[in-house]
Amino acid sequence: MAIEAFTSWGTNNQSDMVPMPTNGIRVVLEPAVPAGKQFVVEHISGWVALRDGDRVDLIQALGHMQQVHLPVHFVSSAMNFGHQLGMARHHQFGSPVRLYLSAGDRIEVFVLAKVAGILSAAAVGYLVDA
Numbered sequence: 001m002a003i004e005a006f007t008s009w010g011t012n013n014q015s016d017m018v019p020m021p022t023n024g025i026r027v028v029l030e031p032a033v034p035a036g037k038q039f040v041v042e043h044i045s046g047w048v049a050l051r052d053g054d055r056v057d058l059i060q061a062l063g064h065m066q067q068v069h070l071p072v073h074f075v076s077s078a079m080n081f082g083h084q085l086g087m088a089r090h091h092q093f094g095s096p097v098r099l100y101l102s103a104g105d106r107i108e109v110f111v112l113a114k115v116a117g118i119l120s121a122a123a124v125g126y127l128v129d130a
Contacts, residue, residue: 006039006127008107015049015117016083024058025116029107029123037127039101044070045094046121048111052078052087058112059093061123064105068097085117099123103130 008029025048033039044061059070076090101107109121 002129004127005124006033006037007122007124008039009120009122010109011118011120013118015081015085015088024110024112025119026108026110027119027121029109029121032106033101033103034127035103036130037103038130039099039105039123039127040125041097041099041101041107041123042125043094043096044068044107044109044121044123045092046109046119047090047092048113048116048120049081049085049088049090049118050113051085051115051117052089054114054116056091056093056111056113059109061097061099061107061109061121063099063101063107066099068095068099070095070097070109081117083117085115088117099125
């Protein structure tokens with residue numbers, strides 16, 4: 001059985017489109033799991049930029065009828081992101097996980113917050129022959 005390291009990542013920047021509260025932000029990580037392989041996900045991490053004074057209500061990763069909830073580890077100082085987002089803070093999240101994704105599957109990371117402008121996330125693990 002061949003094992004090969006694999007990373008899937010993505011960014012969703014909506015900082016110029018958040019003049020009013022949103023229902024959160026999501027990103028689908030790329031690339032999809034290659035044909036003939038299974039992706040064993042070992043860790044998911046990332047950050048989300050939330051308007052200053054706002055808080056994270058929920059962070060979850062979803063993949064092939066599996067879900068994990070991810071904790072926030074720290075919040076940065078306020079920074080000016082410009083656009084409609086303005087003053088915001090990075091909320092860094094991540095956790096060891098165990099997800100199994102089949103060929104063609106992708107992971108979606110979702111953050112529920114009042115006003116979220118940018119989300120960046122990555123999943124790391126390895127591929128095995130399916």
